[in-house]
Amino acid sequence: MNGHPPLLRTVISVEHDVFAVRQHGREVAAAIGLEGQDQIRVATALSEVGRQLLARLGPVTVTFEAVTDPHDALTVSASAPAPADPDTLTRLLAEIDGARRLMETWRIEDTPDRVTVVMRRRLPAAALALTAARVAALRSDLKRLRPGRPVEEFVLQNQQLLAALQEAEAHRDQLLRLNEELEETNRGVLALYNELSAELEETNRGVVALYAELDDRSAKLRDASEAKTRFLANVSHEMRAPVTAILGLVRLITDPGSDPLTDEQRTQLTLIGGSAQDMLNRVNELLDLAKAESGRLVPVPAEVDLAAVFGALRGTMRSLVARPEVELVVEEPVGLPTLVTDEVMLTQVLRNLLTNGIKFTLSGEVRLAARYAGGDTLDLVVTDTGIGIAADEQQRVFEEFYQVRGDAQQGVIGTGLGLPYARSLVTLLGGELTLESTEGEGSTFTVTLPLVIP
Template identity: 50%
Template sequence: MTADGTVLRVHLRGEADVFALRHSARSVAAAVGLDGSDQTRVATALSEVGRVLLAFPTAVTAVFEVTQVLEIRLAGPGPTDVRDRPGLAAAARLVDDLDVSQQGDQVLITLRKKLPPGRVVDVPRVRAELAALRPTTPADELWRQNQDLLTALEEAEQSRDAQIRMNAELEETNRGVMALYGELTEELEHTNQGVVALYAELEDRSQRLREANDAKTRFLRHVNHELRAPVNSILGLIRVMTDLADPPFSDEQQHQIELMRRSAADLLRMVNDLLDLAKAEATRIQPSWEDVDLRVLLGQLRAALAPAHARADVALVVADPDPPPALVSDGMLLTQVLRNLLTNALKYTVAGSVRLDLSVAGDSLTFVVADTGIGIPADQQERVFEEFYQVPGTLQAQVGGTGLGLPLVRRLVAALGGELALRSEPGTGTTVTVVVPREPAPSGPVTAGSDPMRVVLVDDDPTFRRMLRTALDSTPGPLEVAEVADAREALPVIQRIRPHLIFLDLRMPEMSGEEILAALRADSALATVPVVVVTSETDWTGGSDPYVALLPKADLDEATVAEAMRSAQGSP
């Protein structure tokens, strides 16, 4: 800092001059615009530094300079441990900055105090004012210090009173907060009680829903046999009647019989859809993984659907891959998915085409069923996957249906580990995309059988026993066939006859086919007897039992019985 900013220079020769230094510091602080409290701080800080330096016989010069800050420099001889003197620590707390530098016995102490913001100091005027000051005596300075102390005490009392008032206000506020907290706590407690009661009610309703769902499942399991067996009997009798007709039926009779067969097949398909959907809801569909020949599968779909849904103005185009891509999946479930999608497309397409295309992408296969039918409005496209829901419309009312096809398809695709997406535009058509993995982890059952000599038929339905007996009589080789109508008598008969092959109905009153199978496997003498399970259930696989083969009742004829027997003969 240059000498142009110097406003006062004071020479100190003894400890008594500390009073003069304090007076000078107060005067300079007031002249540069510091308030009363800052004036006292600067004066006190400078007197503390002066006492440290003047504690020893010495001469000290104090220089006051002003620019953006008030800077006071005290220079002169001083003790070597001046930095450690407690007076300097006290002075440092009263000003903005305090520096100490020392060379030998010469000490320079600099104190700085910021001026009020925006304060511009007229240095010549301040210098003139300070030059006109009269010297002060120690008594005057002591009186001044006493006045400062009294002012500080008064300010402290005022601060204390203000603190007391603030504490009282805070205490009152705290009481209000505590009262509000109590009210909120009580309200929350009431709310929690309501929530707990609501949860209890929801849990009760959930339990009742679970019980109702279990009751529905038990009902479906109970009526499974009663619903499917009569329809399968009708289909089987129609097949036998047609095959054994002598003389052949007339054209009109053939037409009537075909109507009967189609009606029974439609009824069976609706019953199967309903039961399959119930099983899918209960997550009881377990795919049976196997190598699937897609060319054969798609060819069967083409052959089955083309005549059944023939329309002159609608072309059915089903992909014919050559060679077909490799696929390990459940062929029966996949066929059911594609058949339902194609059937829906054909039902709601009056002109144009229905296409089933196939593409391969990495580890996935994509099936796309696209039609040029009536389409589905955007607000209905998610609802078509609801059970029993059908989009309202004239054509929908004409073709009919149960509204179970698409909900079942979605669940079957999920069971195969795949994904389904639907895109449709009214008047243009609908496209359904099914993506399935090509190689899920195989866990399919192993079919079984044995060399048939003695055969036991266990079925409570006399029609199916007759159909089975007729089919068995057409097979080559001598057979000893025993029929059991009551499931409870099956085990004693089997234990007595020791058959080479058992045809077993799965769903019978009093005792199920699974219970008979479990009893057979628990008997060491009968554990390896091959069993052909004759059932209407499309998703029953027999688990991992190597001595069990499956024969769907809907497919029962001489050829399928002979094939089941040959399969049983090839078991371990």
């Protein structure tokens, strides 16, 4: 342990305090030596966690600490009264799960009296060392912090969003230029191959030169693919933070406790909130795709409480059912053997399948159930009474960016990444994702998992 007293401690008592603590988070991160994007990550993660804890549990105590074990880092703790109902904590953890991606390490400390979210961000190598003298000086400087107005924080977040969008556009242009160069290179490789193929029998040196050239081009293509994956991951992270902030500001401004709005203002803010939520969904899908393509996803097996997983999904997915003609049914899992797998990956798979069913079901129901027929596997089944999928497209829906075409799909927004990502995760878990569907009648997705992940 480092033994340093806290750098700063503050309390979130009302909704407006969320803006103040976001500002404190960014200023403390800057003072301790974190770089610009890391400052935004800390501030965004803290404001999201603080807002959710305040809404569900009550006043939140936020503590900033400088730590040196095992590396120099900034630790931020958000503590609130423990809930009387365990389901409240489950729903809360599901709500703040997105903020987890913005921090390097994350843990939950749950005691009978308090719930504490502890987040950490490591300092860059170029930052000044956290000596006792420097920490004392930081603590003295941070005591003078005074929060600004919410409008000023809103303007700053807009500026951060614009900067992220400009950077994304620059990356996109760079990727387009790279793709053009790759296409030109491929044409050159094909021309070279056609030219040399007639001389293969006459000279072995031509064959060697050709394969050397092809190996070089293949290496460049692999580099381009890796660059694309890094681009998706970086842009998704940087865009998610300001979009999440916009959603939080819209909720605050439209809150009944805020200043009254005209009907036109409320309509415009609703449009802004809806557009920001759509953009956040797209960014999350790109982030998931980048993680899967990078090969950095490794399952962490543990015993899974399916009742808790189903309960959390029942609570979080119900808000997505926008049509009164559609009912979400999550059956209670009973009499099942113990399942040992990665709970986070499993939850993401089921969430993607339920989202897909809700999106394409106009009336009837979307149902989640668990089935055990003996043996060493367990089936998790998502059925819907939606539009169904034609037989010739049932395999293509698992291809990245592919979307079924037809009149029934008009007005449905998506990127075509949910089902491919779900199948990738199921494969990592040692299972299989299958589809049965009849056009116009509905679809059934079955996740077959081993009881113990191999």
